[in-house]
Amino acid sequence: AANLRERIRRETGQSVDVFTFHGFAAKHVLRDGERVATELESDAAIDSLYKGPTSRKTVETAHGSRKLCPKYMVESAILNHESARFSITSEMNIIMSRLAESRLVPTWALFNRFIDVPQYRHVLVDEAQDCTRAEWDIVERTRGTPFFVGDGKQSIFDFRGAKGSMPFKSHSLTHSFRFGLAIASACNVVAAEFGGDPIEGCDRDSTVTSEIPDRTGKTTAYLARTHHDCAIIAASMGDAAVHVRRDPLDAFSHESDRIGSAFAAGKTVVSTVHGFKGHEADIVIVDESVFAATEDDRATVEDWRVLYVAMSRARDVLVLPPERIHAFI
Template sequence: MPRLAIAKSFLTGYANLEKSVRKSVDEAIARFEHHTFAGLHLEKLHGALDPHVRTIRIDGGRRGIVLKPDTGDVYCLLAVMEHDAAIKYAKSRKFSVNQRLGVLEVRDATALEQVKPALDALAQTRTEKLFAEYGDGDLINLGLDAEVLPIVRLLTSEDHLVALESMLPQPQYLALVALASGMSPEEAWEEICRLLPDALPPAEVDTDDLVTAMERTPGEVVFVSGPDELAQMLAHPFALWRVFLHPAQRRLARRPSFNGAVQVTGGAGTGKTVTALHRALHLAEKGGSVLMTTYTTTLAESLDRQLDLLIDDAGVRDRITVINIDKLSYRTVKNTSGHNPKIAGRAEIQALWEIAIEQTGAPFSAAFLHREWEQVILAQDLAGRDAYLRSERRGRGRRISPGQKERTWAAISRFLELLSDSGAHTYTQIASEAARILAAEPVPRYQHVIVDEAQDLHPAQWRILRAAVAVGPDDMFIVGDPHQRIYDHRVSLKSLGITVTGRSHKLRQSYRTTAEILNWAVRLLGVEPVAGLDDARDDLTGYRSSLHGRRPVVRGLPDRRAELDALEEQVRAWLDAGVEPHAIGIATRFTSGLTRIEKALSAAGIDTASLAATGSAQDCVRVGTMHRMKGLEFRCVAVTGVDAGAVPASAALTSQDEDPTAHAHDLQRERCLLFVACTRARDALYVSYAGRPSAFLPDHHN
């Protein structure tokens, strides 16, 4: 009986096809439903470098590319392309088995042969070679083969190596990059073993066995069990994360057990959320009750939908509760008190602070006092005046004298009295109360807690989660990226009873964003280091993408009207190119800008919906604030209003005179917010501003 395999490259290309073309592709492979490929007209190509590559006719202008190993009666769908591009691809690629790792490799053999004379000429003029210090045995032990080794010996600079990335087999390229970055051969070997599902190479490798190599490469190729699974994959071609787990992700998500809390960090698009979703599935399959939580409502709703897509077994799905942290704390307090707590709005909180300052004569602003209350008193769960006066005020930049501390406490106390008199609470207050309620319960509510976007949670919210699950194996699975911190919450997990020592892991490969978008967006973050969740500095060393595309487009317009006209032009261009409306996301800094965008696109006949919309909004372009973009992704993203008057937002900045450290934190948070919005893009990023550009934008030339 034939077996069908699907390459990740196939679904990526399939997702970008117009619906009418997808239908032709579906018809071409429909015979798999009858467990036969008779009639597919697999064609060998004269002059193809790999005898295992075939093509099939999709329609008049496109062909599918299939890998057909000699044994196993396996057919692997590799790609769907325009006729000429398909023929060129099929003739130039060679598929092989890495002689050390046993995984499937692909190389552009024609391009490598064409570039070799130029490299040879350059090598004749240089005495130093890039890999001269390594013997052939060192390189062969890292998986380099007889075809690649002669080319490697010609390289004289890292730039030449980078230029070969799209031509070389990925495992061999990564081994070379590791050596070029200064790793020893032993360290490089450890690095490329990350490509293996269990990080252990096979004892023996049969370099002629393509089928076994495909089975060892689940991040790139999956076998389809039958027509139902095939139909499900084709119905959701963008959801590659459901099927193609990178080995580094798979090892974390499917590990039988961890001896305690686990922390997973990584840059945007490295698959942290994917890993968390699959970990939730794994723990639920073992029978445990799982709480999956995050900061924003939009992301929690997205996680809920993704789990519905990932899990077919209703019994397993029912063991996973997905709820954002504010709703969890609110529901906990409500169920205990028997009534709905009133939440104070931002304007009401500001007004109460102003009254408290006037009545107590406090020498500080409302913003300073509110931060002092949230980041010192609530963060440390301080009970009363004496505890506050003894506190160390960790994380606060401005030093205050004992006398100023007394006056600060007086103002905060008065604010709390006014807030209590109004019958209202803040969300952070509710979180503190919920933590106390859960800590008093005799039995924790959950067996496992999974936290996404962990960098945005307040210490009070962490106390909720610590109380919701008993300390022990697999108690907490924490994923986040300090470089995407868009709320001013800084914590030490250890101080909250959450120990991840020896169980911290970092993902470095971005699977969402192209290298062009990634390299541009990283510059938005500036050069200041950021603090992680475990009292250590975090950086983006090794953060990379093997995807390539167009560079981001940055446009400066004379005024807001012209910026809106340019936005409509860009969105129309994406739609005309076949991008589905819901695969386009538009972000701006302030809620006030959303109405202008929606009206402008509506006047152009383009329907829009909020970022949280589902179902009937499939034919709508998604629009929302930068904050609401958190955790989402789109094929194409437009970020508008990135001008000096809006980014950074002046209202979000503490005065540098009042607190230099808080001011620096605020600036970095605004940088992170722009970085988050821009890195939601998979294929295309468009950034615009009216008047003067934001100081955060890198120099650009269009």
């Protein structure tokens, strides 16, 4: 939110309300003394069902007691509730109750409490392809004229219930204002793998290479598939890099911009592709792990989209693994 607010102020000279969906909900539903639970606090509450002095074998329901669901089923139920307003299970009620003892509210419970949505005349939704059903519902309840900006080729959050498609009157933008012809051409090679429409580059100079250029004075991002991959990369780069792992609480801060802060300090940002969504850098290095995911036996269209998103973050120089570069130049 902080990044987008600054971009709008710089381009228009005006200030607007900018929120993440969770931040918007939290602003209006948290009661005095409450705060949003951190990821670790929420995970600990879930774990308390299965181990320690508060573990249990059964839960009470409207129809009597039943066996406690496995942890993976509870986590799936939480995701379905947050993204599509599925019913709250008995396990979820226990988790919320335990967090409430410390005046904590899990992120996934915010939307369920968000009944009185503030009214706006106009609502612009960025990265609309990543919206869940619950988030679409919040937009509708603002009763404002909605404007959605998104790109189906960049839909990489299916696992959290993102809808991907935008069933509205649309105006296609075929030009990129971020990168030039060379990077556009490389991105189109990947888009062709999953039927994505090609994009045209702007007149900005751009380069696709396997050689890491001089990074002096340039913002640089090293993108990998998992946080484990990121940790290995960051360790190999020492003080020159910082592994940026977004804290869920960043969604509730107007000023938090960990990536921007790392760039300002002259560091190379090492991040997962999902964590770097919505950002860009002068130089982007795409790790082999992002390519390897497209060749896994379980690979899906979304794995190709993740690669597309990674490559399309670059403004000036796109650095690809030496063993992959031949397909793009």
